[in-house]
Amino acid sequence: MRVLASSLLLSTALASPLLERAAKPIYWLLAGDSTTAPNGGWGDGFLSTTVASGSSGHNYGHSGATTASFRTGGDWAKVIKDIGTYKSSYDVYTTIQFGHNDQKETSGVTLDQYKANLLKFAQEVTSAGGQPILVTPLTRRNFQSDGKVAENLATQRNITIQVATSNNIKYIDLNIASETYVNAIGKTAASKYNLASDDWTHLNTWGGVVFARIVSDLLVEKYPSNFQAYTKANATLSALIKAGKPA
Ligand SMILES: *[C@@H]1O[C@H](CO)[C@@H](O)[C@H](O)[C@H]1NC(C)=O
Ligand SMILES: *[C@@H]1O[C@H](CO)[C@@H](O)[C@H](O)[C@H]1NC(C)=O
Numbered sequence: 001m002r003v004l005a006s007s008l009l010l011s012t013a014l015a016s017p018l019l020e021r022a023a024k025p026i027y028w029l030l031a032g033d034s035t036t037a038p039n040g041g042w043g044d045g046f047l048s049t050t051v052a053s054g055s056s057g058h059n060y061g062h063s064g065a066t067t068a069s070f071r072t073g074g075d076w077a078k079v080i081k082d083i084g085t086y087k088s089s090y091d092v093y094t095t096i097q098f099g100h101n102d103q104k105e106t107s108g109v110t111l112d113q114y115k116a117n118l119l120k121f122a123q124e125v126t127s128a129g130g131q132p133i134l135v136t137p138l139t140r141r142n143f144q145s146d147g148k149v150a151e152n153l154a155t156q157r158n159i160t161i162q163v164a165t166s167n168n169i170k171y172i173d174l175n176i177a178s179e180t181y182v183n184a185i186g187k188t189a190a191s192k193y194n195l196a197s198d199d200w201t202h203l204n205t206w207g208g209v210v211f212a213r214i215v216s217d218l219l220v221e222k223y224p225s226n227f228q229a230y231t232k233a234n235a236t237l238s239a240l241i242k243a244g245k246p247a
Pocket of ligand 1: 154155158
């Protein structure tokens, strides 16, 4: 099915030179911690529900990862290798989302190192022939007594945005978008996305689908010419998110 769709796109492109650039599908490489990873993050939901037929990808999110351990543990080398493997047939985009573990006092990663590591990831994606997208960290969903979630990733959000804007790197602000949505729906509705009833960080399968849609909507809204044609829309879900209603 995927092969068929992509060869159809290809033949359309050959018939019409104007569409040639648009005919290369996307291969998504997702780099991050457990909030991207399978079983707890948005990555698998992103690949399975937002990526149009013909495009594809791999979720390299790793539970517990920091910007340092993702490299020393070998995950980053796999991302770079995949860029080499897929870049001739696809536009390869790599999302880079870290912060939850880097910020822990025991991480051994200073804020300066976090910043430098994010930039190095992005530069290496570019050198390998891929395109980096920095993603500010998914909000935790710990509600305070004022009915709003605690903003405990603001520093990491700011640094991620600073790295992107000062180096002309694409980025999306998932931190604010996810926080705004969770605050709008409130604690009871937000609890439905918890991986376990008392886990206000990780996402169950449906939570992964909902927050993946937030990621996808941010990408399509900010960079429509890059992503719209390769995205499978869900207008119903996007409208609920936009309206701040539980999905
Ligand atoms: C993050 O950046 C915003 C806007 O630049 C600023 O108002 C806020 O104080 C910063 N927060 C932190 C924690 O650095
Ligand atoms: C689209 O979103 C709606 C509303 O959240 C959901 O019920 C439905 O299953 C989604 N459709 C697909 C194909 O994912």
